[in-house]
Amino acid sequence: MTSKETSAGSGRQRSRTPVVPRRALRDGVYDAILEKLLDGSAPPGSSLGIDSLARELEVSPTPVREALVQLEHTGLVTRTALKGYRVAPPLSPEQLAELFDMRGILEVAAVERAVAHTDDLLPELRAAHARHVLAAHRVRKLRGAEGQPTDFADLREYFAADWEFHLTIIRAAGNRFLSQSVESLGTHVHRLRQTVDHGTMDLEQAIDEHAAILAAFETRDPERPRAAMRDHLAAVARRVSADG
Structure with a gap:
């Protein structure tokens, strides 16, 4: 050279x-x-x-x-x-309604497609749920007996585990464009957390509703996971509206 x-x-x-x-x-x-x-x-x-x-x-x-x-x-x-x-200002009631409407459209569609891959999905979904439960347990310990609110740094792991449970199902749908569409909502879900008071978190309800989704997949009934996801998103939307 x-x-x-x-x-x-x-x-x-x-x-x-x-x-x-x-x-x-x-x-x-x-x-x-x-x-x-x-x-x-x-x-x-x-x-x-x-x-x-x-x-x-x-x-x-x-x-x-x-x-x-x-x-x-x-x-x-x-x-x-x-x-x-x-x-940016917090999400308005109209924006919140639109966000949950879109999450319902995309995430229920992901569940419908993921049921065809239930055997492969279940081990990963059980692991994701276990991480969510553990993260919630850590938040409870940080709050203490009086239930004092925690700051975002303490909640980061919990929020990530919560969202990862949903992403595990979405990835199992096997549609890259569906996955990209749902993952693009992640920042808007972060905006939602700006809107909700950290002191009124729905730890117990979210864990129970995720457990119901997991149990629905375990039945191998294709209709039950879809209903469980729809119920979960509707419940979260009601809680957010009540907080607002």
């Missing part, structure tokens, strides 16, 4: 090297801002200054700006000309 080729190769390598670190930095900033949105430290309507966030996170303004653009697409953040970015 000539020195010219070596130099050219080194130049190409140098030009590619920053891509992954920059993406990792942007993703890290995205996660940090997302946690601020969900833990209440950046409440709905509050301003999100690029420079102040960059100083707080000890990064340059560029990854902050890129992360805010991503968050704007999720609906968690809004941008107004000449005013910059703000935390």
Whole structure:
């Protein structure tokens, strides 16, 4: 290889090297801002200054700006000309109704398709339910006997386990486009958690309803899982409406 080729190769390598670190930095900033949105430290309507966030996170303004653009697409953040970015207001009653309507359409369809793969699904669904139960147990311990509310950092594992139970069924449906559609609702489910008071969580009800869905799959009756999922989503919607 000539020195010219070596130099050219080194130049190409140098030009590619920053891509992954920059993406990792942007993703890290995205996660940090997302946690601020969900833990209440950046409440709905509050301003999100690029420079102040960059100083707080000890990064340059560029990854902050890129992360805010991503968050704007999720609906968690809004941008107004000449005013910059703000935390989006909580979901309105109409938006909540539409969110649960869409979840019902997509998740019941996923259940209908997943029943054909019940034998493969059941071990994974049992494991997902066990993780959800364990996460709920940890939240109860953190709350103590008086049931004091916990902050989002304490609830992160619980929320992730709750959503993973649903995603386990959705993946078992075997339709990548259905999976992508449901997973895109994940950020809106996060917005839902902005709306609901952390002190009025439905730990017991959610665990019981997930157990009913699991038991319905175990019957091998194709109708029962669909009914159990529909009942669960309707119950969550009622609880959220009551909290609001």
